[in-house]
Amino acid sequence: MPAFSFASFLERFVRPLLPLAACLATACGTPEPDQPETMVNLATVQSGPQIQAQELDGAIARQPRNASLYARRAAFRLDAGQLEPALRDVNEALALDDAQGEFHFIKARALRLQGKLQSALAAADIASRRGYASAELNLLVGETHLAAREYQTAVDYLDRALQQEPDHTAALFYKGMAYMGLQDTAQALDYLRASLARDPRQPETLHQLAFLSNAYRQPANAAVYAARGLKVAPAYGPLWYDYGRQFELQNQPDSAVRIYTRAVQLDTTFYRADYRLGLAAYKARRYAEVVPHLQRALRRSPRLAGARQMLAESFESLSRYPEAANQYRLLVQENPGNRHWTYKAWKTNNRARGILVDETPVRRPAVEAVEPISSFRPLSGF
Numbered sequence: 001m002p003a004f005s006f007a008s009f010l011e012r013f014v015r016p017l018l019p020l021a022a023c024l025a026t027a028c029g030t031p032e033p034d035q036p037e038t039m040v041n042l043a044t045v046q047s048g049p050q051i052q053a054q055e056l057d058g059a060i061a062r063q064p065r066n067a068s069l070y071a072r073r074a075a076f077r078l079d080a081g082q083l084e085p086a087l088r089d090v091n092e093a094l095a096l097d098d099a100q101g102e103f104h105f106i107k108a109r110a111l112r113l114q115g116k117l118q119s120a121l122a123a124a125d126i127a128s129r130r131g132y133a134s135a136e137l138n139l140l141v142g143e144t145h146l147a148a149r150e151y152q153t154a155v156d157y158l159d160r161a162l163q164q165e166p167d168h169t170a171a172l173f174y175k176g177m178a179y180m181g182l183q184d185t186a187q188a189l190d191y192l193r194a195s196l197a198r199d200p201r202q203p204e205t206l207h208q209l210a211f212l213s214n215a216y217r218q219p220a221n222a223a224v225y226a227a228r229g230l231k232v233a234p235a236y237g238p239l240w241y242d243y244g245r246q247f248e249l250q251n252q253p254d255s256a257v258r259i260y261t262r263a264v265q266l267d268t269t270f271y272r273a274d275y276r277l278g279l280a281a282y283k284a285r286r287y288a289e290v291v292p293h294l295q296r297a298l299r300r301s302p303r304l305a306g307a308r309q310m311l312a313e314s315f316e317s318l319s320r321y322p323e324a325a326n327q328y329r330l331l332v333q334e335n336p337g338n339r340h341w342t343y344k345a346w347k348t349n350n351r352a353r354g355i356l357v358d359e360t361p362v363r364r365p366a367v368e369a370v371e372p373i374s375s376f377r378p379l380s381g382f
Contacts, residue, residue, distance in 0.1 A: 049079035067096035071103050078109055086110050101132025108140060117148050135164040135171065143174050151181035169198045173205055180212070188212065203233040210242035219246035237267025244273070253280060264293075271300035275307060287314040303334065312344070321352035 053076035060069045074089035087110045093103045104127035111120035124141045142157030155178045161171040176191030189212065196205045206229035213222035226243040229236065244259030257280050263273035278293035294311040297304055312327035328345035335341055350356075 049076045050082075052076040053080060053082070065096060067093040067100070067103070070096070071100070071106055074106050074110070078106070078113065083110060083113050087114075099130060101127040101130030103127075104130060105132050105134075105137055105140070108137075112140060112144055117144050120144050135161040135168055138164065139168065139171050139174070142171070142178075146174055146178050146181070149181065151178045154178040155182075167198055169195050169202070172198065173202075173208075177208070180208075185212070185216065200228075201232045203229045203236045203239060206232070207236070207238045207242060210239065210246075214242060214245045214249060217249060219249040222246045222249075235266050237263045237270045237273070240266060241270060241273045241276075244276070248276070256280075268296065269300065271297040271304070275304060278307065278310065282310045282314065285317075287317045290314040291318075308334070312348075316344075316348055321348045325349040325352050 053073050056069055056073040056076070060066070060073065063069060070089045070093035074086045074093065077083075077086035077089060087107070090103060090107045090110060093100075094107065097103065104123050108120045108123035108127060111123055121141060121144055124137060124144070127137060138157045138161035142154045142161060145151075145154040145157060155175060158171050158175040158178065161168055162175070165171070172191050172195035176188045176195060179185075179188035179191060189209070192205055192209050192212070196202065196209065199205065206225045210222040210225035210229065213219070213225060222242055223246045226239050226246065229239040230243065233239065240259055240263035244256045244263060247253075247259060248256035257277060260273040260276050260280075263270060264277065267273075274293040274297040278290045278297060281287070281289035281293065290310060291314055294307050294314070298307055298311065301307075308327055308331055312324050312331060315321075315324035315327060325345055325348040328341055328348055331341040332338065332345050
């Protein structure tokens with residue numbers, strides 16, 4: 001089977017990863033939007049595994065009952081990002097020989113790449129019961145639990161991977177991410193730094209260290225990690241975001257906005273930069289600029305703290321009442337019983353229908369103070 005590649009593993013499994021670091025920033029008193037982070041393409045040219053898979057076509061045509069050939073082609077197709085063909089191949093291999101634990105591991109990889117977490121764990125469990133025991137299996141199971149936000153279980157499996165291969169770069173990285181989820185910053189930093197020491201040119205590790213430094217108000221450290229990362233991967237959007245964030249934390253908002261704009265240009269999926277640009281425009285009351293940034297951010301993270309409120313109020317300020325009413329209705333759904341959002345939804349909906357709303361404050365008669373009947377106050381402690 002092809003050798004394990006940390007870069008390709010990160011590209012396939014970190015991209016849909018959960019919002020791990022948001023809780024860390026919240027603990028520092030600054031609302032950070034949820035993560036979950038997206039990644040730009042870290043994989044190298046995909047033609048290699050595609051060609052390797054194609055070279056097996058003839059062998060399979062000559063030996064259609066050879067399960068190992070199907071499994072090998074499935075592995076190459078996974079590396080080439082061809083998920084459905086890979087899954088068909090591995091299922092064919094299993095139909096011919098269900099006893100091979102490695103075949104079930106390949107199936108678990110395919111299912112994980114499709115985002116089918118529980119099915120991936122079930123296939124991995126069969127692989128283990130069929131005698132397949134490798135660091136990659138424990139890494140896959142640990143990362144899948146991490147994606148499911150089952151942080152302690154993730155740590156347990158990643159420990160097993162590290163017992164088998166103490167210098168496993170990816171296992172160290174994911175264990176650091178799991179400790180971020182557990183809000184154990186010291187451990188998170190230790191494992192992320194250990195992973196970086198073994199692969200100093202890994203942009204995602206540098207991004208996570210920069211992000212964590214910014215979250216804990218250490219912009220100087222963040223700048224160092226971000227700068228190192230940008231030398232390695234100058235087109236990697238998340239690192240530009242980290243670099244911009246350290247400017248914002250050092251009260252240089254104009255520089256921050258310029259860098260965030262660069263991040264969005266490089267990676268439109270990285271919603272944090274859009275969120276920050278929308279927030280800056282909202283504070284400056286440039287409501288027309290707010291709309292596209294927060295719309296993109298909310299498509300990626302629908303429950304982004306404060307973003308929907310700013311978008312709704314921007315629509316309202318622009319007299320785009322139907323769109324404002326839609327956003328306020330979503331806020332009502334997200335916050336049942338909130339009278340303010342209910343009123344705003346009613347008001348903008350009426351405005352959208354051309355019905356004027358009288359917002360003149362109602363004057364109420366003054367209420368005279370009434371002396372209490374008794375001045376008795378219970379003793380403290382009773």
